[in-house]
Amino acid sequence: xTPDTQxxxxxGADLGLPVVDxxxxxxVVGHFASGVTIVTTSDDDRLYGTTVSAVSSLSSxxxxxxxxxxxxxxxHDAVARSGRYAINILSSAQGDLARAFARKGDDKFxxxxxxxxxxxxxxxxxxxxxxxxxxxxxxxxxxxxIFLGRVVSAEARTGEPLxxxxxxxxxxxxxxxxxAYEGTREWVLRRKTPLHQPIDIDAVATALRLEPALVNxxxxxxxxxxxxHGIAGGSYEPTPMxxxxxxxxxxxxxxxxxxxxxxxxxxxxxEQIIGVRRLGEQVLAMVPATxxxxxxxxxxxLDYHSAIVDLAGSRQLTSGYRALNIATVWRQxxxxxxxxxxxxxxxxxxxxxAIESRDVATAQTAVREQIEFVKAGAKEVIAARGGQV
Ligand SMILES: Cc1cc2nc3c(=O)[nH]c(=O)nc-3n(C[C@H](O)[C@H](O)[C@H](O)COP(=O)(O)O)c2cc1C
Numbered sequence: 001x002t003p004d005t006q007x008x009x010x011x012g013a014d015l016g017l018p019v020v021d022x023x024x025x026x027x028v029v030g031h032f033a034s035g036v037t038i039v040t041t042s043d044d045d046r047l048y049g050t051t052v053s054a055v056s057s058l059s060s061x062x063x064x065x066x067x068x069x070x071x072x073x074x075x076h077d078a079v080a081r082s083g084r085y086a087i088n089i090l091s092s093a094q095g096d097l098a099r100a101f102a103r104k105g106d107d108k109f110x111x112x113x114x115x116x117x118x119x120x121x122x123x124x125x126x127x128x129x130x131x132x133x134x135x136x137x138x139x140x141x142x143x144x145x146i147f148l149g150r151v152v153s154a155e156a157r158t159g160e161p162l163x164x165x166x167x168x169x170x171x172x173x174x175x176x177x178x179x180a181y182e183g184t185r186e187w188v189l190r191r192k193t194p195l196h197q198p199i200d201i202d203a204v205a206t207a208l209r210l211e212p213a214l215v216n217x218x219x220x221x222x223x224x225x226x227x228x229h230g231i232a233g234g235s236y237e238p239t240p241m242x243x244x245x246x247x248x249x250x251x252x253x254x255x256x257x258x259x260x261x262x263x264x265x266x267x268x269x270x271e272q273i274i275g276v277r278r279l280g281e282q283v284l285a286m287v288p289a290t291x292x293x294x295x296x297x298x299x300x301x302l303d304y305h306s307a308i309v310d311l312a313g314s315r316q317l318t319s320g321y322r323a324l325n326i327a328t329v330w331r332q333x334x335x336x337x338x339x340x341x342x343x344x345x346x347x348x349x350x351x352x353x354a355i356e357s358r359d360v361a362t363a364q365t366a367v368r369e370q371i372e373f374v375k376a377g378a379k380e381v382i383a384a385r386g387g388q389v
Contacts, residue, residue, distance in 0.1 A: 111274030180214035240388035
């Protein structure tokens with residue numbers, strides 16, 4: 001008998017044990033709250049970086065960290081070649097950066113303030129902490145490689161960490177509330193409770209696996225956004241999308257977006273402008289969207305407009321703006337092809353060009369025209385459905 005077969009351990013599938021369904025697995029592990037990092041490296045004069053939550057400290061003598069990278073990731077291959085990586089631990093204000101580095105793309109660093117360490121590793125500005133590691137060993141697990149790295153430098157600053165919990169970025173304390181708000185909003189906009197019927201708080205709470213009190217608070221907040229309204233007995237009903245409601249929501253978006261352009265476009269930094277341009281290019285690169293990537297397409301389009309609102313540098317304003325997004329409600333009514341027409345993606349190059357040349361009047365007009373265009377499409381759907389969706 002060879003030593004190999006003597007020591008071979010048999011696992012799961014080999015033993016004929018049941019394998020957990022992938023969707024169920026993702027949902028369950030999403031309950032593990034983690035911090036968020038961007039793992040970066042450089043290779044052959046190019047910078048690489050990806051959003052990573054699978055990071056852990058490993059030993060303190062010697063100081064070691066591990067990161068788990070999918071073999072399909074470009075950063076994975078670059079770390080394998082360079083043999084070094086930096087772990088940038090994000091602060092609570094860096095949710096947008098986490099989203100941006102979770103996408104594929106060659107120019108993720110454009111518009112992102114960073115410096116290069118003596119080891120040549122990109123260190124992002126505004127992070128909570130950074131560790132630089134040199135790869136000691138690797139191991140393979142499923143689709144991932146585990147890079148075990150010796151820590152050669154470590155630095156921390158004060159601040160709040162960015163947390164990731166059940167698919168949502170946030171501040172650790174607010175992660176549960178955010179998960180309840182976003183899940184309940186999705187439930188309402190997807191009309192999981194049909195119009196004119198009371199929303200069963202316990203059913204929503206069970207579906208979201210959250211406490212009913214959190215769902216109740218989310219409904220109170222959604223009432224202030226006119227997406228639900230209170231009925232007798234303390235419950236809530238979904239509020240139908242009517243022409244008036246659509247007018248109000250889209251008008252509020254125009255007011256915020258054009259107001260920000262008016263006050264902040266001229267003084268915006270080059271980095272902010274590059275950020276807007278990059279998102280605009282990413283949206284256009286996804287056209288034509290298909291049924292499969294429609295959700296990502298809509299999310300990216302929202303990110304693009306949010307980046308314009310973000311020129312004001314106010315998290316409150318940006319999150320207020322994002323709360324006016326009702327794309328989900330049209331999700332069931334439009335086909336993927338119709339979406340592209342309704343979104344008016346063709347307006348994007350004009351908006352971006354005006355933003356880049358800091359042309360306030362043209363940028364405002366282009367934004368207004370795109371939103372008016374989207375609004376007209378929404379109103380057609382409402383009219384075709386007898387005045388309510
Ligand atoms: C919150 C969050 C955590 C992630 N964690 C990991 C991770 O631990 N390992 C990994 O390989 N990818 C992770 N990803 C996915 C990568 O960021 C994503 O696949 C990215 O597009 C890879 O980019 P690259 O090909 O340029 O390296 C995560 C994404 C998000 C949003």
